[in-house]
Amino acid sequence: MSVTAASVPRFQASGPDFAPSPPEWRGLRRDEVRLLVARPEEVRHSRFTTLPEQLSPGDVVVVNDSATVPGELDAELVRSGGAREAVVIHLAAAPSDASPGEENPVVEIRTAPDAARAVLDAGVGDRLFAGSAELTLLAAYPVEASPTGAGNRLWRARSRGPLTAELARAGRPIAYGYLDERFPLSAYQTVFATRPGSAEMPSAGRPFTTELVTRLVTRGIGIAPITLHTGLSSQEAGEGPQPEWFEVPETTARLLNSARAAGGQIVAVGTTVTRALESAVDPSGLVVGRRGWTDRVISPSAPPQVVTGLVTGWHDPQASHLLLVEAVAGADLTRRAYDAAARGGYLWHEFGDSCLFLR
Secondary structure: OEOOOOOOOOOOOOOOEEOOOOHHHHOOOHHHOEEEEEEOOEEEEEEHHHHHHHOOOOOEEEEEOEEEOOOEEEEEEEOOOOOEEEEEEEEEOOOOOOOOOOEOOEEEEEEOOOOOOEOOOOOOOOEEEEOOEEEEEEEEOOOOOOOOOOOOOEEEEEEOOOHHHHHHHHOEOOOOOOOOOOOOHHHHOOOOOOEEEEOOOOHHHOOOOHHHHHHHHHOOOEEEEEEEEOOOOOOOOOEOOOOEEEEEOHHHHHHHHHHHHOOOOEEEEOHHHHHHHHOOEOOOOOEOOEEEEEOOOOEOOEOOOOOOEEEEOOOOOOOHHHHHHHHHHOHHHHHHHHHHHHHHOOEEOOOOOEEEEEO
């Protein structure tokens, strides 16, 4: 499934500006990143510290309590013809039919040493050696080929070696070539992170601090948790999102239904939260407690039923996440917000600036 949002700006090679490091490495607190507040009547520049003042008593902010796990390893790719190549691999969980003692993760192969580009010409049967772990490529995942036509980006792989132990020993957070150095796993955790499982950080929640959460609660704004363990980013190839494991607790479902009935806004912190919540809506439109693997794709043609506001980072024009943003905020407001962010020099990606969409 190839997806592209048509309404946002097309950037030149020099832009947008990617955040090269966490704000703490740039002399800022987490909650001092910039915040663009986008409402139908206006688009306004602010700081994340003002989030409580942007919302009203009775609103509920829904957060993802998934913690980031090490998902990146140095490896050697051995092709079926015998050629060898140093690579970096990114790993994520997937619905599994593995036999006892096996693991069948999703794997992306990227160029060494900085994972700057995807390796698209691997094939079925090629093997990856990462320390004491060995993986064999089984099939393209979840589609047969990259939308670019250049080859497969994501693979289902079989591992009979101690992959989990190798990740614990030598794994590191998934990172990309636009970062100026390696950062510790703690830099990839949000203040809500309690349940390990995300391959990539649920980054929309990163600017929150305990102090900011306290201010939200004292203002009468609810905080409710869900869990969604993220897969590998699809922003490069324009792919639809992979299946991801989620859980919406019964307590969260009851709180949201009550808030909606009273006229409160349901503000999802990130596309992960939006996907989880919209995967837990019953035929009557109520949120219910639910868990499992979701393949829900939220887009303008399949819009959200529950989420009315969104805290999010900035996504590339070819990212499937951007269709979700348009589904929540509308194409016109999304375009105006991205125009303002591009003109204002906002920083993109996991350590960058934020946007609050309210309709």
